[in-house]
Amino acid sequence: MRRFVSSLVVVGLVGVIGCTGTIGPGGDDTHGDDLPATVVFLTPTQHLSRASLALRGVRPSIEDLKAVEADPDALGGIVDRYLDSPEFGATIKDLHNDTLLMRMEYQPLQLPLTATFTNHTVVEINGSAYEEPLRLIEDIVMHDQPYTQIVTADYTLVDGIIAQIWGFPHSGPANVFTRYHWTDGRPSAGVLSTEVLYHRWISAGANYSRGRANLISRAFLCHDFLHSDIVVDTSIDLSDPEVVSNAVVANPSCAGCHQTLDPLASYLMTFANHQPIAQLAQGQRDYPIGGYDPLGENRYRGTNHRPPMFFGVPATKLDGLGKAIADDPRFARCTAARFASYLTEVPLDDVSGAWVARLQKLFVENNFSAKKLARAVVLSDEFRVSHDTNPETADRLIGTQKLRPEQLSRMIRDLTGFRWTTPSGASIRSVPYGTGDLLDGDLVGFRVLFGGIDSYFVTERVHTMNATSSLVAKAAASAAAEYIVEHDAVAAAADRKLFTAAAVGTTDETAVRAQIAYLHARIFGDLVAADSADVDQTYQLFTAAAAASTPKRAWKIVLIAMLTDFRSLFY
Secondary structure (H helix, E strand, C coil), rough: HHHHHCHHHHHHHHHHHHHCCCCCCCCCCCCCCCCCEEEEEEEEEEEEEHHHHHCCCCCCCHHHHHHHHHHHHHHHHHHHHHCCCHHHHHHHHHHHHHHHCCCCCHHHHHHHCCCCHHHHHHHHHHHHCCCCCHHHHHHHHHHCHHHHHHCCEEEEEECHHHHHHHHHCCCCCCCCEEECCCCCCCCHHHHHHHHHHHHHHCCCCCCHHHHHHHHHHHHHHCCCCCCCCCCCCCCCCCCCHHHHHHHHHCHHHHHHHHHHHHHHHHHHHHCCCCCCCCHHCCCCCCCCCCCEEEHHHHHHHHCCCCCCCCCCECCHHHHHHHHHHHHHHHHHHHHHHHHHHHHCCCHHCCCHHHHHHHHHHHHHCCCCCCHHHHHHHHHCCCCCCCECCCCCCHHHHCCCCEEEHHHHHHHHHHHEEEEECEEEEEEEECCCEEEEEEECCCCCCCHHHHHCCCCCCCCCCCCCCCCHCCCCCCHHHHHHHHHHHHHHHHCCCCHHCCCCCCCCCCCCCHHHHHHHHHHHHHHCCCCCCCCCCCHHHHHHHHHHHHHCHHHHHHHHHHHHHHHCCCHEEEE
């Protein structure tokens, strides 16, 4: 019983000291090219659990666990099924938001504020508008189109809210997303053609879209101008626009970056800085609004004075830029590195170069299939490493991964049917906030406190446990346990979500042990016998709690303990 009661403390310490996680008997004898011979691999069922959580954010079913336990070669076919699931589509959006940082709740001028949207909440508006580029990428990946389409596609995804904001046609239910092919003459460049991308990344007047250009370079090429190895000349008077304009051309310290950054920014001047939003906030105009202006193609002549060009290579208009990005070898390599980094929680710069090279080759040879890339990542030797017996090389390996808040939310919902939300009476400039998701929100929610990002103030995740992560995990587990026990206590046997082996009110030891073994499989991914030592410990907790209260209360305590255990929060 002590093991579960103190699980939150243990989890917190694990994050601090860097525990490598569950130690399994290892896998087969094959190794990645640059893996030391001292590594120990996950068991096949542990590998399945890690792949399922990385790709979908949910635990594998008991049937899948048994299939892989009986035949480890079944793993590949199961992963293929996971790649076609809507949960993998959600993961794709999460992955790309970590790069594009679209999910914001903070900038008030980013919200529609007129009577046009009186029937919508801030949550609904943000969930539509800012998700547009992410939904487009999801659509491309889930239909297994070449991943290069994210910067070359001639369409976007539109629902009723997006249609009202930007003036696009939309038919059918307002909450249904449909493909919309550009008809206003804008070049076809996938997410680069979505106005909301530039609405999110507003360019200051004298910045001339340079920040936007660096976003594109960083996101799709993994080339961040801000990390360039250049010594900045601090004698320049940055308060004088004329001095700055001359320096970015004539001063070697500045020109080192600006000679490629500024021509990249020149492509983006067809999208306004969205001063109209400020006017809108003051009630001076109404929706729809439009930011695309074809006349902006020549705006560089009066701003940075550099014609559009892609790292020294001419490319015509925005669609030319998108094609140039797709054709650049850095695009494929950056994509491979980002997928490997996200799915393993290894910092981008620390991902093995040899592994990325193999992934890049497979990615290109398979017509830029993001599904095949993700498959290659989770089936690789690098991904299935449990730990390294050599402490000198252990820190360079993947090791145990912590659930992200989005994964925790999906896992709890899959296990219990519970979504941790709360209605809010708050409003932003008279627009009601709506119902907040406590694991997937920031203004009303704990996403950042569990290690997530808010895409504005906090832009890098934390993959270790700390005090706030432990508190959020405990609160979420308590709410989920309360919900599922009360639900299954009155539901018919066929309608129970989690208590499938025993009724909530039973105290029969055989039935209780069978139910505990089921919970170990669903929550931990461990196939254990009802008379195993693991079940013994959980059964002791159940009997002690039941003796002090009721079986219903005992099951709530057991579920809270299990959902906050290391084996639940890490994989």
